[in-house]
Amino acid sequence: MSKTAVDVVVIGAGPVGLTLANLLGQQGVEVLLVEQGEKLIDYPRAVGVDDEALRAMQTAGLVDEVLPHTIPDQKIYMVNGERMILSEVNPTTREFGWPRRNGFVQPLVDQVLLDGLDRFPNAAVRFGAEVTDLVEDADGVVATLAGGETVRARYGVAAEGGASPTRKRLGISFEGETRPTDGIVIDVANDPIGTPHAVFGGDPARSYASIALPHGIRRWEFTLFEHETADLVDDDAFIFGLLAPHVPDPGKLDIIRRRVYRHHARIAGRFRHGRIFLAGDAAHVMPVVGGQGWNSGIRDAFNLGWKLAAVLKGLSTDALLDTYETERRGHVTQMVAVSLGMAKEMTDHDPEKAAERDRLAANRTPEEREAQKRQAFKPQPKFERGVVVHTPLPTFKTLPARDVPRLAGSIFPQPRATDADGVEMLLDEATGQGWRVITWNNDPTAFLPGERLAVLERLGAHLVQVVPTTQLPWARKHAAAGVTVVGDLGGESSLQAWFDAHPVGAVIVRPDHVIAAECLAQELGDVLGKVFEAACIA
Structure with missing residues (x-):
């Protein structure tokens, strides 16, 4: 039985594990990233990266490699069954230095993150390495791989997805709900539509999304009904029937991939178990409608990365790591709730509820429409506790008396x-x-x-x-x-x-x-x- 010793073992070479490994590698931390699969996943997942995540890519020194796989300032139209616009999402600010909404091709960005690890002799990745157990002892953690090999580390991070075996072995709850219907994703090359925006269709007959992606790719997502089974994804006649209202000739489409997925909205009972941490989908999952699952995982990696590095370098005590959950749980709870609310609003097939939604949308004030446009519904991270010091508003006469919110715990801008x-x-x-x-x-x-x-x-x-x-x-x-x-x-x-x-x-x-x-x-x-x-x- 061979043994390997590192500072941090990260399980799962998805975007969260890859980002965390890059951030730790950048800080000189010895990190081993292990992945059960033989290569990166290439099936349909996230399609939107936000400004906070791009800033994290900038911090990791990889944003220039990521940007070629993005569509900046991608506009979203929410429409009803008659294609009438319910709301428009088009934030154009650069508060954090980058466009707030960007379409992207996740497998290509994941590859950028994987290639980024080549910069660091202290970072390694192992594919085809299934972790069968991860346990804590007095000195750290021990990960056991499927062949008997063990990896000893001072800390372990489970970022292996919503079905996280680590979370299950630790007995950590995963409370929330699963939507009663599945969705089907279809990615197509040589985009037959050719427009740059995305459309989310709240059609009570069948909800859908049509999203332009970089490099001439278009994604469609359709809701399946409860009586429709997952094996329909392989039925060309069914797939062409879904696409027929969207393109002139579905039979001529260059379909790259198609896959069925489930809508979950769940949060782990805790994000830390001693020296083991949960991150990304292992800690929280949310419906894809809000476009924040990938970005929320990147926030996890960004928050945890600098803290692990500080502790491992002897700059901070282990108590700093308690602030990871303290800070991340509140924000991700908000994000899950927003995503779930959007999913219910846009995928509900009850005609009466859809009509009420349309009526409310038609009666929005100009101010409400502008708030939707600038994506005001998306909660910004704001930590009340953790590595935050709240100072009182000064009362000195030199300063005008203004009711200004304190910004400690929020993100500093990047002009x-x-x-x-x-x-x-x-x-x-x-x-x-x-x-x-x-x-x-x-x-x-x-x-x-x-x-x-x-x-x-x-x-x-x-x-x-x-x-x-x-x-x-x-x-x-x-x-x-x-x-x-x-x-x-x-x-x-x-x-x-x-x-x-x-x-x-x-x-x-x-x-x-x-x-x-x-x-x-x-x-x-x-x-x-x-x-x-x-x-x-x-």
């Missing part, structure tokens, strides 16, 4: 800015990745005692001084040692606009771009100390 030489780029590229202390106009070191600076240095944090581009030559000349100067471009989405809108002069940003705390410049030293406590800095 375009410049480096110290005036070269324009996205903010994360200008500041550097990892922990960041960002101040407007001020030298951050002027407000930080030596012991705080020493901890920041140990964390590899970036001290960032943001100034208007007019001040760049002066700021670059007079910047303190170790301070990164960033030029603000001005305008509605600039950092100056962000600081104008919030009564703070400093913000502490975590490696996953979440605001750990915000404060006045003079408070920075004390608030940073509280952040260190929340992050269990060793």
Whole structure:
């Protein structure tokens, strides 16, 4: 019986396992990714990647390889059985630096993530390696593979899908519901329609989706009725009958693949069991209508990745890992509920309910339609607990009295800015990745005692001084040692606009771009100390 020792063993080479392995590999963590299959899965799954996930790809250094497999700013039309538009989803903001909605081809993006592991000698992947058991002992975890080989690791992450054998062996519940009807997915090459948008059809006769994908691919999804069996997926006459109302000649379609899937909405009873973590579909599943299953899994990997690395490098204590579930559960619960609600609204075949839905849609106000258009129904991550320090609104007379929500626990924006030489780029590229202390106009070191600076240095944090581009030559000349100067471009989405809108002069940003705390410049030293406590800095 051979043994392998690593820092982290990740089970499942889906998008979550692949993303997590890349993030850990980037941090110098020794990670082994094991996958039961002989190669990456290529059957139909996710078709939408959002701005948060693209920012995670940017952090992992792979966004340039991912973008060629996307359709940016993909518009969605929700229509009824008569093809009348119920609502339009077309968010065009770049709050986090990337388009909020993007169509994509998942197998090709998964391949980008797999190829990305070649960059790291400390990251390895094993295909054809089924994990038959994963147990915890006093020193870590031991994964047993189907041939008797064992892998010892300090931590284990199960990202092997909704049927997660690890979750089942641990006896962790998976509460929720399964929709009574299945769906059928059909992917077609040489798109016979050729339009760039997606259509979700809430037709009581049979609900459907038609989605343009990159590289001339189109996807159709149809709801099956309870009396229709899964083997119909292999019946050409049935498939052509589904497609007949959508294309001139179904018999001439170049069908790549077709598959039946189930609509689940479930959340694991816990995401952590000692040194074992659940991530992605192993921890939560949701109907595909909301387009957030893939993205929610990427958020898991992004949240867990930096925390595992911090603990394994001795920067934080193991208690930091408790915040993974603390932070992720609330948001994913919201996302599952939204996805389930959308699924019920668009796939309900009761004509009376469909008519009521259509009536409500027709009576929406212009403001409600605009909210739908900008995707306001999608809950943004906002952590009330975890690695978050909530500071009270300042009451000093220098600041106007405004009822402004505190943003600690939410994602810091990523506008375009410049480096110290005036070269324009996205903010994360200008500041550097990892922990960041960002101040407007001020030298951050002027407000930080030596012991705080020493901890920041140990964390590899970036001290960032943001100034208007007019001040760049002066700021670059007079910047303190170790301070990164960033030029603000001005305008509605600039950092100056962000600081104008919030009564703070400093913000502490975590490696996953979440605001750990915000404060006045003079408070920075004390608030940073509280952040260190929340992050269990060793």
